[in-house]
Amino acid sequence: MFKAIFIVVLFLSAFAVLPLCAETPDFGDDIGSAFSITPDNDPIEGELQTGADIDFFALTPEPETVYRVFFNNGLSDRKNLKVLMENSDYELRNIKKLDSNAETEYSTFYCEYGYPVYFKVFSDYSASGLYHIEVQTVKTVPVDSFSNSCSSPTQLDLSSGYIETEAVIDTSEPNFSAAPDYYTFDALENYRYYISFDYLDSSQLRATVLNSSCSSLVSSVNEDEGITLVSNDGGDFIIKCGHSPYGDSEDISVGNYYCLKVSAEGPLYDDFSNSKDSAHQIIPGDGPVKGTVFGANYGGDIDWFYADVNENSLYRITIDGYDYSRYKDCKIYYARTPESGHPESLIELYSTSEYNAIYSYLFSRDYMIEDSGRLYIRMAGRHFDTSYTVAAELISEFSEDLYPNTMEQAQQIPTDNTRIIGAVLGEYTDPNYVTHPDKDYFYFDTQDWHKYEVRVSKSDNANINFGVQLTDPAGSTIIDYHEDQAVLTFVDTSQQDKWYICVENKGLHLGGYYEFTVRDLGSFPDDRPSNFDSSDTFRLPTDGTWYGGSIDYYSDRGDDSDLLLFDIPVSGEYTFNFYNKIYRKVFFKVYYWDTEYHPAISKFDVSRGETVTKTHNFPTAGLGRIVVSTENNYTGDYFVSIKDPLPRCGDGYAPPPGDTNEDCYVDFQDVAAIAEGWLNDTNP
Known part of the structure; x- marks a missing residue:
C-alpha cells in the first residue's frame, strides 16, 4: 500500500515541473x-x-x-x-x-x-x-504653424530644386476649425515643377493649386499621381492644403497629416509662340512645319500658327501626330480680314475634345473660305511632352458661281458616278434685281424601277442643305452638319423621269463647298405593287397551291413590300401557310374586306427556312389582302398557300354524280364506261 501511494506522488510531482502549453486567449467581442x-x-x-x-x-x-x-x-x-x-x-x-x-x-x-x-x-x-x-x-509630428492665409502664404525655398514639408491641418479644440495651409514658391518662366503629397489613412485632405490672386487653377491633386505646373509668364503658384470631409458633418479632428513635396524639374525650350498675336506663319503648299509642345497639368505649352487664305477657296489643314508621340490638342479658327480700325474676330472651326485627342495618326480638315482672312492653328500638349507637324494646302479656287440658281434652269448631270464639285457662294441677284442666297440646282434623268445612289461630301465648315426630290428640293437635306458625308439610295417608282438636287447654305452659315455623285445601280423590277390598286386583277389561288413571291429591293427611301390579293368566296375557316427563304425575318399581315375595310387580323414574322401555319375564320365572303415585307435591307423569295373551306373531290369527299371512274371529272370517259356495259345482263 505504501509503495503504490509513493509511486503516484512521484508521478504527479514529475508532471508538475513540465511546462504547460499556453492557450491562445479569446479576446473581447465588443x-x-x-x-x-x-x-x-x-x-x-x-x-x-x-x-x-x-x-x-x-x-x-x-x-x-x-x-x-x-x-x-x-x-x-x-x-x-x-x-x-x-x-x-x-x-x-x-x-x-x-x-x-x-x-x-x-x-x-x-x-x-x-x-x-x-x-x-x-x-x-x-x-x-x-x-x-x-x-x-x-x-x-507636432501640429504645424504654417500660414492659414492665401494673401500671405508660407514661402518654400526651392534653391536646392527640391523640398519636403511635413504638416498637420490644425483642428485645435474646442471648435475643431480646420484652417487650410497655404504655400508658395518663386516660379521661373517656362520652368516645370512637380508637386505631390504623401497622405496617411487617417487623412482627409484636398490639395488645390491657385494663382497669385487666389483663384483656382487645378481643383484637385491626386495623391498617387501628383501634378506638373509650368509658369508661362513667371507668375507664382499658391498651394492650398485643406480638410476635405466625406460629408458636411464629417468629423475633422481625427488625423490630417500630410507631406508636401515640390521639385523643380528644369527649364523648357519653347519653339513657337504661346500667343496668337505672334503666331508663326505657314505658307500653303510649302510642306509641314514640325513643332513640340511640353505638357503639364497646368500651364502646358501652346504653339500658334496662321495661314493667309483667299476668298472663294478651299484649304486643307493637316496635322500629323508624328512618330507615335503622346496625346495633343488642336483648335482651328478662322478670322476675316478686319476693316480698318476694327479688331480681328475669331470663329472656332474645330476643337479636339477630352475623348478625341490627336495621337499618332494623320489628321486633316477642309475649309471653304468665302472671304479672305486667316486660318489659325493652336496646338497644345496634355500632361506630357509631344511632337507634331502642321501644314496648309490650297485645294480648289472658285472664281464665280458655277451652277444655276433656279429649278427651271437646273443643270443636267449624268448618273454614271461622275464627281460634281461646287460651292454655294454668298448671294445672287435675279433679273428683277432682287438679292437671294445662292443656290445650286441640278437634275438627272431616271428610269422606272431603277435604283439610284446619291453620295455627297462637304468641307468641314460647311452647313448645307442638300436635297433630292421629284419636286423642288430646296430646304430639304440628306446630310447633317456634323457628318462628313452622306449616302441616299432610292428606287424610282414614280413613273416620272426627272429628279432634282438643290444645294444651299443653312441660314447665314458660310463655307458651302460640296462634292457629290449620282450612280444608276441597275434595274430592280417589282413583281407585285406595294399599294392597293382597284384595277389589280391578280388573285392568289385558294386551293392550297403554293405561290412564290420575292422582296426585290431596299433603299433609304422605302423598301419593297408586296401586296397580295385573294378572293374569299365563302365564309368559313381558311388555312394559310407561309414559308421564308430570305436570310432575315419576313413579316406578314393579313387583312380582309367585305363591305368595309377591317384592321389586320393577323401580324407575325417567319424566320429563314421556317414554315408557319395560320387559320382564320372569315364571317362573310369578301376580298383578302396579305402584305409581305422584310427587315434590315434583305431581299429574296417567300412562299404563300391558302386553302379555302370549299369541298373538293378526293379530299375525303365522294366524287360528283356521274363520275363513274372517280377521276373527279364527269366527261366522255364516264359516258364510254357506261356505254361499254350498255344492255348487259347484270342479274346474278
Whole structure:
C-alpha cells in the first residue's frame, strides 16, 4: 500500500515541473471589453474561434503621433482588420479595412489627440483560426504653424530644386476649425515643377493649386499621381492644403497629416509662340512645319500658327501626330480680314475634345473660305511632352458661281458616278434685281424601277442643305452638319423621269463647298405593287397551291413590300401557310374586306427556312389582302398557300354524280364506261 501511494506522488510531482502549453486567449467581442494593446511590443497572437467571432483591441495613443498597425493572417483562412478612431463626441470613424490572406497588411494613421483607437478583427469570409496584430510608433509630428492665409502664404525655398514639408491641418479644440495651409514658391518662366503629397489613412485632405490672386487653377491633386505646373509668364503658384470631409458633418479632428513635396524639374525650350498675336506663319503648299509642345497639368505649352487664305477657296489643314508621340490638342479658327480700325474676330472651326485627342495618326480638315482672312492653328500638349507637324494646302479656287440658281434652269448631270464639285457662294441677284442666297440646282434623268445612289461630301465648315426630290428640293437635306458625308439610295417608282438636287447654305452659315455623285445601280423590277390598286386583277389561288413571291429591293427611301390579293368566296375557316427563304425575318399581315375595310387580323414574322401555319375564320365572303415585307435591307423569295373551306373531290369527299371512274371529272370517259356495259345482263 505504501509503495503504490509513493509511486503516484512521484508521478504527479514529475508532471508538475513540465511546462504547460499556453492557450491562445479569446479576446473581447465588443469595444467595452477590448484588449489594451501597447505600441512597440511583440505581436499579439489571437484566434477567431468561429467564422462569426469578433475580437477587439484598443490603443490609447500619445497626441501628435503617427502609428502603424500590422495584421497577419498566418496560414489560416482569410481575415479582416478594421481601424476605428474615436473623436471628441465619442463617435467612431472608419479609417481603413485590411484584408489579409496569408500576408502582412498594415495601416498608418495620425493621432492629433489622445482619443482611443480600436482595432476590430473579424472575417468577411466566415473564417476562423489564428492571426497576429502589432502596433508600432512611427514618429511624432507636432501640429504645424504654417500660414492659414492665401494673401500671405508660407514661402518654400526651392534653391536646392527640391523640398519636403511635413504638416498637420490644425483642428485645435474646442471648435475643431480646420484652417487650410497655404504655400508658395518663386516660379521661373517656362520652368516645370512637380508637386505631390504623401497622405496617411487617417487623412482627409484636398490639395488645390491657385494663382497669385487666389483663384483656382487645378481643383484637385491626386495623391498617387501628383501634378506638373509650368509658369508661362513667371507668375507664382499658391498651394492650398485643406480638410476635405466625406460629408458636411464629417468629423475633422481625427488625423490630417500630410507631406508636401515640390521639385523643380528644369527649364523648357519653347519653339513657337504661346500667343496668337505672334503666331508663326505657314505658307500653303510649302510642306509641314514640325513643332513640340511640353505638357503639364497646368500651364502646358501652346504653339500658334496662321495661314493667309483667299476668298472663294478651299484649304486643307493637316496635322500629323508624328512618330507615335503622346496625346495633343488642336483648335482651328478662322478670322476675316478686319476693316480698318476694327479688331480681328475669331470663329472656332474645330476643337479636339477630352475623348478625341490627336495621337499618332494623320489628321486633316477642309475649309471653304468665302472671304479672305486667316486660318489659325493652336496646338497644345496634355500632361506630357509631344511632337507634331502642321501644314496648309490650297485645294480648289472658285472664281464665280458655277451652277444655276433656279429649278427651271437646273443643270443636267449624268448618273454614271461622275464627281460634281461646287460651292454655294454668298448671294445672287435675279433679273428683277432682287438679292437671294445662292443656290445650286441640278437634275438627272431616271428610269422606272431603277435604283439610284446619291453620295455627297462637304468641307468641314460647311452647313448645307442638300436635297433630292421629284419636286423642288430646296430646304430639304440628306446630310447633317456634323457628318462628313452622306449616302441616299432610292428606287424610282414614280413613273416620272426627272429628279432634282438643290444645294444651299443653312441660314447665314458660310463655307458651302460640296462634292457629290449620282450612280444608276441597275434595274430592280417589282413583281407585285406595294399599294392597293382597284384595277389589280391578280388573285392568289385558294386551293392550297403554293405561290412564290420575292422582296426585290431596299433603299433609304422605302423598301419593297408586296401586296397580295385573294378572293374569299365563302365564309368559313381558311388555312394559310407561309414559308421564308430570305436570310432575315419576313413579316406578314393579313387583312380582309367585305363591305368595309377591317384592321389586320393577323401580324407575325417567319424566320429563314421556317414554315408557319395560320387559320382564320372569315364571317362573310369578301376580298383578302396579305402584305409581305422584310427587315434590315434583305431581299429574296417567300412562299404563300391558302386553302379555302370549299369541298373538293378526293379530299375525303365522294366524287360528283356521274363520275363513274372517280377521276373527279364527269366527261366522255364516264359516258364510254357506261356505254361499254350498255344492255348487259347484270342479274346474278
